[in-house]
Amino acid sequence: MYQKLGKIFIGAVAAASLLGNVASAETWRAWNIHNDGHPNTAAMDRFAELIDTSTGGEITLEVFHGGVLGSQPDAIEQVRIGAIEIGNFNLGPIGPMVKEANLVSLPFIFKSVPHMFRVLEGEGGEIMAAAMGEAGILPLAWIDAGARSFYAQKAINTPADVEGLKIRVMNNDLYTSMISAMGGNPSPMAFSEVQQALKTGVVDGAENNFPSFKSVGHYEVTTNYSLSEHLIIPECICVNTAKFNALSPEMQAAVRGAAEEAALYQRELWAIGTEQARKDVEAAGIVVNEIADKSPFQDAMVSVYEDYLAANPEMRKLVEIAQSTE
Secondary structure (H helix, E strand, O other), X not given: OHHHHHHHHHHHHHHHHXXXXXXOOEEEEEEOOOOOOOXXXXXXXXXXXXHHHHOOOOEEEXXXXXXXXXXXXXXXXXXXXXXXXXXXXXXXXXXXXXXXXXXXXXXXXXXOHHHHHHHHOOHHHHHHHHHHHHOOEEEEEEEXXXXXXXXXXXXXXXXXXXXXXXXXXXOOHHHHHHHHHOOOEXXXXXXXXXXXXXHHOOOOEEEEOHHHHHHOOHHHHOOEEEEEEXXXXXXXXEEEHHHHHOOOHHHHHHHHHHHHHHHHHHHHHHHHHHHHHHHHHHHOOOEEEOOOOOHHHHHHOHHHHHHHHHHOHHHHHHHHHHHHOO
């Protein structure tokens, strides 16, 4: 997707002067759950600027931050039916309505964040995008939401280190199965309860990305952060499919090019924020454990994948594409 960004965007800007077939200027609304200071908020504001320029003012984007247009599930549905044109969504909540989007929720399916983007910018991403588009929510660009890793009172460098530990996970069968497959005890609970649970020993560990680990203070009640990167669930800038398909090819290129450039900006900001969060928690005394070889963790997921693919055989091709992508 991004390899052709320069050509697409330049072409889109040039095409803006040829938009005589557009009947009149439109104002689109965009949903974003984040507030000021978040990389996604800055990126969505940048998207609004870029779309205005690239379409010659034929499309104006009004971005509503902080989830003011509703919860994420509500906003996803609003984009699907066209009540809102654009949304910045996590792929996790899209999985229940678009099975292909569940690829990103498979534990250890990606080797790293760059590997995840290579998968999504190749055949795997094309399959996912087509399925999402059929559901009414077409991805224009993929953006970074970090990698979730384990943190606890001990280092977790191999699956054996999870054995016997009570680990808080999100309430999803794939995530609980992941912990069980490593011999641990999965403990789903509300995110707001995790800090106290870590502090009192109700759970031995939890998992999240560096910015969240820092911002919610979980680094204050743990000692080790281990870079398992077991879940790498990206986000998307998505558009209502019917609205996008109603545009001319030139306008489609302009809108997509603006979204892709905004996504690259978001990735830069996310990387900066993640690096700073890591420095901050290390300065506070957290030991960060690098995991050079994640294959033992991936091997431990064999039973998880077997069960999942037995229940969802149509996902096998997509899983194989992700696993074979270098």
